[in-house]
Amino acid sequence: MLHEPCQVRNEAALSDAPDASRGSEQRRIKSTQQDVCGTIFRCLPLFFPLTILWNWNIKRRLFAEVRDLGIVDVNITGRDIVGGLAGYNGDSSITKCYSSGTISASGSSDRWWLSGGVGGLVGLNWGTVTDCYVNGSVTIIGEDKFAGGLIGDNGGSVTQCFSAGSVSGNHSVGGLVGTNPGEVTDCYSTTTVNGDSSVNGNSVVGGLVGQNNKWGRGALEPAVGFIARCYSSGPVSGDGRVGGLVGWNAGIYIEGVVSHSLWDVLTSGRTWSAGGTGKTTAEMHTGKTFLDAGWDFMSETTNGTEDIWWILEGKDYPRLSWENAPQ
Numbered sequence: 001m002l003h004e005p006c007q008v009r010n011e012a013a014l015s016d017a018p019d020a021s022r023g024s025e026q027r028r029i030k031s032t033q034q035d036v037c038g039t040i041f042r043c044l045p046l047f048f049p050l051t052i053l054w055n056w057n058i059k060r061r062l063f064a065e066v067r068d069l070g071i072v073d074v075n076i077t078g079r080d081i082v083g084g085l086a087g088y089n090g091d092s093s094i095t096k097c098y099s100s101g102t103i104s105a106s107g108s109s110d111r112w113w114l115s116g117g118v119g120g121l122v123g124l125n126w127g128t129v130t131d132c133y134v135n136g137s138v139t140i141i142g143e144d145k146f147a148g149g150l151i152g153d154n155g156g157s158v159t160q161c162f163s164a165g166s167v168s169g170n171h172s173v174g175g176l177v178g179t180n181p182g183e184v185t186d187c188y189s190t191t192t193v194n195g196d197s198s199v200n201g202n203s204v205v206g207g208l209v210g211q212n213n214k215w216g217r218g219a220l221e222p223a224v225g226f227i228a229r230c231y232s233s234g235p236v237s238g239d240g241r242v243g244g245l246v247g248w249n250a251g252i253y254i255e256g257v258v259s260h261s262l263w264d265v266l267t268s269g270r271t272w273s274a275g276g277t278g279k280t281t282a283e284m285h286t287g288k289t290f291l292d293a294g295w296d297f298m299s300e301t302t303n304g305t306e307d308i309w310w311i312l313e314g315k316d317y318p319r320l321s322w323e324n325a326p327q
Contacts, residue, residue, distance in 0.1 A: 067095045074101030074136070080116055083123035083152070084134065091156075092127040096322075099134050106141040116145030116171075117152025117178060120163060125182070128157045131322055133164070140169035146178030146210070147171070149191040154182045160308060160320050161187045168194040170203050172210035172247070175232050179211040180225040180256070186296075186308050187230045188317070195238030195247070203240035204247035207232030207268050212249045212275060213256035225249075225256030227275065229295050229308075233264040233284065233317055244270035244278055260293040264317075287311045290318055 084099030120134030149163030175189030195205030258275025296304035
């Protein structure tokens with residue numbers, strides 16, 4: 001079943017922020033409509049963006065473990081690093097969370113060291129994101145930033161997540177992740193993706209990931225993007241490097257890795273990708289296509305026993321086991 005975390009709606013403010021030294025805590029949020037709560041562990045002061053306009057500020061970083069929390073109907077406008085749940089997730093974990101609504105970023109940054117990651121859930125991720133999803137709109141206007149349906153810039157780990165909705169931007173634009181020097185495994189995107197290179201002449205656009213690989217955290221630390229057992233099925237358009245699954249799979253030293261991943265050549269409108277294998281819609285609705293690629297499905301043990309995926313044979317794409325899996 002889809003997890004049903006506590007929800008936060010409209011404008012909200014934190015009340016009685018817990019002392020980080022007290023360990024596991026429950027944080028209550030005052031809402032204009034109703035009181036709701038989310039469970040947060042080992043938490044420093046956390047900022048929940050809902051209907052807000054901001055510039056990047058270190059005080060709004062997230063250093064916590066967040067579980068079972070939904071942020072819905074957001075309307076967020078920012079400049080540097082912007083996300084529906086967190087602008088920046090540093091070495092922390094976000095599990096079974098979701099967001100919906102509209103995220104946008106515009107204007108130039110006066111902070112040259114910021115990548116400008118903009119995502120439906122997290123702008124810049126150096127931690128772990130697991131069992132999460134986004135159904136919303138991510139839009140970047142006029143400047144070079146990384147845009148992703150779930151995460152704008154991922155240098156951490158993203159596992160068993162998905163995104164739906166739409167993403168548009170002008171640099172590295174992806175249905176799930178804009179740019180990925182980290183790891184993305186067992187994820188998918190049905191997001192509509194559009195990239196415009198008129199701003200910088202060099203946009204990279206992918207149904208799942210725009211750019212797979214770039215610089216690491218340090219100025220001289222290369223990082224290799226890794227994608228495994230993922231797929232995308234949404235329409236992909238743009239006028240730069242445009243791929244059905246990945247727009248660009250290259251970095252400073254070596255290429256990223258794209259393993260056992262697929263995209264729908266018909267629904268995406270793309271027969272080429274910088275990584276992955278293109279399939280028809282009929283093939284993407286067939287379990288054997290994914291089993292042959294080593295995907296771990298329910299009711300089989302050849303590819304593993306974690307039961308990560310299930311499929312409605314002949315009628316739909318694979319879904320994650322926590323999504324309304326048949327009993």
